[in-house]
Amino acid sequence: MIPTTPSDDPLDDESAALLDGLRRALRRAGWTQANLAEEIGVGTATIKRWLHGRGLGFTTLARLTALAGTSLAELAQDGRRNARDRNHLTLAQEEALTQDASLSTIFILIVNGWPPSEAVEAFHIPSDVVENAIIKLERLALIDRLSGGRIRARLDPTYSWQRAPMRQHFERNLKQLFFSLDYGDPDTIFGSEMVKLSPIGIARIRDRIEQLRGELRAISREDQRNAALPGEWFAVLAVARSLKPLI
Known part of the structure; x- marks a missing residue:
């Protein structure tokens, strides 16, 4: 059966990585939620909420970290290492x-x-x-x-799909979606600009496209949480090309 449970209330990436590291450290130390609840004197539901970042204060976080036999600094370092691992595909x-x-x-x-x-x-x-x-x-x-x-x-949403396999995949399966658009239709969303750029300017455009991807993800998350109307999937393409062959 396909899981339908939505994601937990999203945390920022650093907090999520810290909590993930804490949960793994507690498991390595042999702690279960039931054991933790008995040790601290709370219910297992409270432990579960804490381990997912809900209602977790600094004092409690420090105590859980000590029980796991680690430190906040080590958890932060572990989280950064895992974040790097999650931004790589073979x-x-x-x-x-x-x-x-x-x-x-x-x-x-x-x-x-x-x-x-x-x-x-x-x-x-x-x-x-x-x-x-x-x-x-x-x-x-x-x-x-x-x-x-x-x-x-096991991949961060910020991963940049720039290598040959995904470029070829886009060429085969997605490019026609944009070529077939009716750009005269008032409902078609697009923007166009003609600018002269040095190699440094081109590099800045690449960085700005990656920044736009992050902004689109943030808009989507907020829309998912707050929108009252049903959503529809959109493919958004940001691309720049030289006009030299056309001039």
Whole structure:
């Protein structure tokens, strides 16, 4: 069965990494939620809330860290190391993703915090295809299965898809989406600008496109939390090309 549980209330990346490190340190030290509850004198539901960052004060965080046999500095360092690991794909992993459009779609949904069921509901990918894709993604070491049927990607949403496999995947499967747009339609969203740029300016454009991706993710998260109307999926392409061949 495809998990449908939505993501937990999102924390900023640094806090989420710190809590993830704390949970792993506690498990390594042999602590269970029941043991922690007995040790501290609270209910297991309270422990569960704390370990997901809800109602967790600094004093309690320090006590849990001490019980785990580590320190906040070590947890922060561990979190930064894991964040670096989550922003890397091997060439083989990227090639495997781009051999199947459904697989890459499902993975990108998971990377961005959506449950796999979104692939069925929004993209009409058959549920058995989604289930097989989850198994394949797990074998490729691209996702982790969590408690409650949740699934987490082992890749940061900020990953820059710039290598050959994803570029070729875009060429085969996505480019026509933008070529077929009716740019005369008032509902088509686009912006265009003609500028003269040095190599330094071009590098700044690359950085700004990556910044735009982050802003789009933030808008999407806020919209998911607050919007009253149903959502619709959009593909957003930011691209710059030289006009030299046309001049």
